[in-house]
Amino acid sequence: MPSFxxxxxxxxxxxxxxxxxxELQKRKAFSIGQVERxxxxxxxxxxxxxxxxxxxxxxxxxxxxxxxxxxxxxxxAVPADQYDSLYLSPVxxxxxxxxxxxxxxxxxxxxxxxxxxSSQLTGHDYYKAVASKKVEGASWRISYGDGSGASGTVYADxxxxxxxxxxxxxxxxxxxxxxxxxxxxxxDGLLGLSFSTLNTVKPTKAxxxxxxxxxxxxxPLFAVTLKYHAPGTYDFGFIDKSKYTGEITYxxxxxxxxWWEFTSTGYSIGNGATTTVNIDGIGDTGTTLLYLPTAxxxxxxxxxxxxxxxxxxxxxxxxxxxxxxxxxxxxxxxxQTVPGKHINYAPVTTGSSTCFGGIQTNDGIGxxxxxxxxxxxxxxxxxxxxxxRLGFAQQ
Ligand SMILES: C[C@@H](SC(=N)N)c1ccc(Cl)cc1
Ligand SMILES: C[C@@H](SC(=N)N)c1ccc(Cl)cc1
Numbered sequence: 001m002p003s004f005x006x007x008x009x010x011x012x013x014x015x016x017x018x019x020x021x022x023e024l025q026k027r028k029a030f031s032i033g034q035v036e037r038x039x040x041x042x043x044x045x046x047x048x049x050x051x052x053x054x055x056x057x058x059x060x061x062x063x064x065x066x067x068x069x070x071x072x073x074x075x076x077a078v079p080a081d082q083y084d085s086l087y088l089s090p091v092x093x094x095x096x097x098x099x100x101x102x103x104x105x106x107x108x109x110x111x112x113x114x115x116x117x118s119s120q121l122t123g124h125d126y127y128k129a130v131a132s133k134k135v136e137g138a139s140w141r142i143s144y145g146d147g148s149g150a151s152g153t154v155y156a157d158x159x160x161x162x163x164x165x166x167x168x169x170x171x172x173x174x175x176x177x178x179x180x181x182x183x184x185x186x187x188d189g190l191l192g193l194s195f196s197t198l199n200t201v202k203p204t205k206a207x208x209x210x211x212x213x214x215x216x217x218x219x220p221l222f223a224v225t226l227k228y229h230a231p232g233t234y235d236f237g238f239i240d241k242s243k244y245t246g247e248i249t250y251x252x253x254x255x256x257x258x259w260w261e262f263t264s265t266g267y268s269i270g271n272g273a274t275t276t277v278n279i280d281g282i283g284d285t286g287t288t289l290l291y292l293p294t295a296x297x298x299x300x301x302x303x304x305x306x307x308x309x310x311x312x313x314x315x316x317x318x319x320x321x322x323x324x325x326x327x328x329x330x331x332x333x334x335x336q337t338v339p340g341k342h343i344n345y346a347p348v349t350t351g352s353s354t355c356f357g358g359i360q361t362n363d364g365i366g367x368x369x370x371x372x373x374x375x376x377x378x379x380x381x382x383x384x385x386x387x388x389r390l391g392f393a394q395q
Contacts, residue, residue, distance in 0.1 A: 050215060053385050072218050072237030073162030077102065077226055080186045083346035084372055085288050087226055088186060089234060093171055094133070094157035098125045098188035102234055103286030104224070104260055104382065107198035107208050108142050109159065110150055111189030113173035120177060123185030129173045133157050140172045140201045145287070145365065148180035154201055159209060164236045166213050170206030190286065193222065193382070198258035210236070214384050221383040224285060225395065226376040228342055244379035244393035249334035253388040259284070260382060260390055261367070262331070267296055269303050270325035279329070281368030283380060283390060289345065290338070290373040291362040300327060300359055307357070313348045316357040320347060327359060329374070336392055342373055
């Protein structure tokens, strides 16, 4: 029979919460069911890691290693078109693989469904709503910053992303989608990765896919690798050292508005001097461009030959043969540079020699948006927990 002290130590390691030694002494007769060691240790390490994180303590590497057997996963992020207007990832939603736009700027997982008029489904894969899985009385309605939107009803179904499974995910089946989504035959819906406080399901908010799976992952994080005119990845549960160079710089996130929101402390243009100014904004994979304060945008395009703020095209444009300079944001004291090439977004119309800038003003938005133009040269770790953080590294 192991000594009392060693038994207590084992219990502590297995993260058995609540059975303190004194309580155990009171319970004269008790038995511990013998369980297969490896199962318990793996779960034990995971629960110890979870407990340590819960109280803000650092998780020792040995416990992290033991816990790291979680069902982590990785999904591709494929540009929907030649200009990276958005990125699509395959997701198994109730047995049908849909192409969804992973969006760190919203919290609804919604998709085209057979509840819509069939005319809206041409060219799409879509969710087959099953009555037995319907969440009675629940509905959703979302509108996005660009004026697009969708609405419908809710089902509880299995969703799999890169081998990571949410067994009962709120699947928001569309009954109606806006013209932008009807015109976009590539996008079968969105998978929200902001904080669940932004979810639109009524009467009870639903949880995002990440919120549903994060405790089953080796680590409660996902990492975003969007690329310029090439497929990237969304990794769940682990950090992939092969996807970045140099050091990761972490910053705390302000979750009050439900976004991955943070403040950059300055910027520079080309190899110019750094201007110190606070730029509050959100990391957002669902927004194509980089929206910044007007003063910053004007300073940038002053360095671009032939640039002008066009009423015709609704933003800053310049000759496609201009070579826009690099743009650097200071984040957590580190310099995060966007290659100038990434800031030549696309011709304003097919074949035009006038190009639309990847940097635009945040006028009317109320905050800046660090969208795909910024993200597609970075490796960005989104870490949940008591104090959510973002980690940035250069790809
Ligand atoms: C947060 C994004 S929308 C999204 N990523 N789901 C956004 C908000 C407001 C404006 Cl004006 C433009 C874009
Ligand atoms: C304009 C629509 S659909 C599209 N442009 N393919 C859209 C996509 C993603 C978000 Cl986050 C918001 C709106």
